Amino acid sequence: MAEAASTSPSSTNPSWFSPQRLLVIFCIINMINYVDRGAIASNGVNGSLGTCSESGTCTSGSGIQGDFNLDNFEDGVLSSAFMVGLLIASPIFASIAKRINPFRLIGVGLSVWTAAVIGCGFSFDFWSIAICRMFVGVGEASFISLAAPFIDDNAPIDQKTAWLAIFYMCIPTGYALGYIYGGLVGSHLNWRFAFFGEAILMIPFAFLGFIMKPLQLKGFAPRESSKAQTAIETVGIETQDVEVKNDDLSTKHEARGKHSNKSAQSGVSYSLEHFSDFLRDMRVLLSEKVYVVNVLGSVAYNFVLGAYSYWGPKAGYSIYNMRNADYIFGGITVVCGIFGTLAGGFVLDYMNSTIPNAFKLVSAATFAGAICCFTAFCFKNMYPFLVLFAIGELLVFATQGPVNFINLHCVKPSLRALSMAMATVSIHIFGDVPSSPLVGVLQDYVNNWRETALILTAILFPAAGIWFIGIFLRSVDRFNEDSESRLIETDGSNTTPLLEENPAETTDDAR
Template identity: 65%
Template sequence: MVGLLVASPIFASLAKSHNPFRLIGVGLSVWTFAVAGCGSSFDFWSIVICRMLVGVGEASFISLAAPFIDDNAPVAQKTAWLAMFYMCIPAGTALGYVYGGIVGSLVNWRFAFWGEAILMLPFPILGFVTEPLPLRGFAPMESREALVSVEAVAPETEDDGTLAGGQAFVTQSKSASKLWNQFTRIANDMQTLLHDQVFVVNVLGYISYNFVIGAYSYWGPKAGYNIYHMGNADLLFGGMTVVCGILGTLAGGLILDKMTSTISNAFKLLSGATFLGAIFCLGAFCFKSLSGFLVLFTIGELLIFATQAPVNYISLHCVKPSLRPLSMAISTVSIHVFGDVPSSPLVGILQDHIHNWRKTALILTSVFFLASLIWFIGIFLNSVDLFSEEADEHPATCRRDKMKPLLEDDSSEP
């Protein structure tokens, strides 16, 4: 988590000056070596450091993959494509448990990590050898390289010896200036995001939502064992979450596309699905029988997970194209720092005071209503889909022709 949170904004800001497709290749390379390092670890701190580096590798995808999908998805299926991407999180988790368990029991836990690294190896290679795909809202790399070449060659064309002798100083000054411009650009972009009401409301609702989801994943099996005396609470909760996560995420994307993908409709789906899901989850914990709990909680989880595609759709479309990677990065950082990271210990403290897992679960689940209320407010905001607006204003240049992408880099300096 530390590696993910620190590196996500860095990858997002680097996309301003480096080709994002190459950055994903770099991130996957770090991930591959870090996973191999986990298998080769020799003590606690060595595997901790490698796990942090795994988070760094994941950060490249968190910030950049969703904007790529949004660029290349058909207009009528944007949210469904995003849902397919986010559906891979619960699906991958399920496969990981099965794979890790089988390899660990048959051979050794280290081989599970080494096998992962070998399976990933082709993908960072593809990231470097495949022709880069530019992100909408960013200047092409060729123009940047040409500009850098001109800046590098220009001083050498002069006959003034003083200028040639001061070349190193000029280069250092340019490097310092470039670094300062990078920090200034990040600060300005952050200010723009924090002043965007739609983005802030969306993230606040997502934080409240993730507060509950994080505590569910950590305390759910223990609560299930204490309330319903489940003998296999880990397997049961894990299986329900995986199945509902996959089906609910896909359903949310498809439903929003059917409704017509707009920010206002996304907020309606977020608020409605979360409100209904909270009712079913609350009702589930009120049941004394295990069968009644399982039926209601499954329906509740299906509704709750329908939010995954719409909430990320808003993060992508409420900002101009050049801010999409940073928007995804800050959204990810926020939901973890203020959501699932503090929720587990806070719920533990609450349980220590009331000593009743049913009441604790009901209090925790009620936070879903707060998320629903926040997203309900978003429906009435003056939201403009900047992606669609640009497409309407520039229909000729917004075609999905990879050779002629819409590239508006408002961060480039003459």
């Protein structure tokens, strides 16, 4: 049976499916996700309320805000609504990834995402679009929590942070392209067409999740192997019982009844067992001080970036009278996002990718970036603002790769999907979910975008301080900690990354 498993058709990888192609596919999907977030924040799609002058001359509103007559708080809720679905679904997807192949879960998630984005295009009031945005988050949850572990599995050892940086580079790039895309679609067509276009781009990748040969995450034993082994053992036992008791029909029926009761009981115990596993994993995760400190720093960091990404174009338009705020902010974000994120990954690899070095890099980059961004908003002239703000964004985006390197390497491989999911839940529920509505409320109160921007930017300083604490914590890189024991539980197919180790080396390591 072992020979049959090793020679089955499912145990070979498609010749064209390489680690590089996996990275490219995930990068494109990630970029489309963030194009959606940038588009809904752009002036072209988000729009503005209608206004009336003192003379009584009124102009109609535009975009989502104008069509649905939303105040700043309701408008800010739209940017955060998809997070509700993301927060609920992320730990669920991460948990069931131990029983259902993660690659198929990504296909399910992207299908939900596509349907929800189409629903946004057909929305007719605040609640209809808010509910659709929630389902956008549900669809994105599977991809967000599972993509990074896949990439970390298959990246070359000396380029892991660089590969993660390339993947997370798509966040600012997607946002920036979303600003530009939303501005173009909103000015030439209708804001609804922006959502339809995103859905068309995502459909091929949703299908790809179902038709591609499934891959297994490092440290996860696929359910199929244990089910198959259990089934073989059960069949063998039942066959022996039938041969021994062939003449006793009543006894056989009694055995079947007991077997049926045992199956029902085992189903309940199976669910309870996995729930117990989830709680145990959560206790282990929350007891890891390095992980907790990293997430706390990320919460403060994402509180600022979430509000920047949503309110940036409007603030720029108001403070500096930027007529093309979508394109200016989009251009700055895409350039600084690409170079900053890549620089962070490559610098950490150059420094030697360790958890203390990652903390040093993110704390220093965030502190310097905070100084630049805060100073930028103090200038009344637009050009000094643009220069300093660009430098600040360059530094701030350098944290993306190192932060996620810490999340992936401070826990055992079997906990990486859950660590990414819970980090995502935490930074959103305490970070960018409340930041957009709260900044909207603050702006309604102070009615001065410069003051609002300065108050918001100041939160980057505590983020840098929290990450600075992480430098002094005892840390252990657990990337290979339980891989051996987990691989023993598998059936030998689809359980190793695309960059497979040399069998001889693996055997030596096991010894």
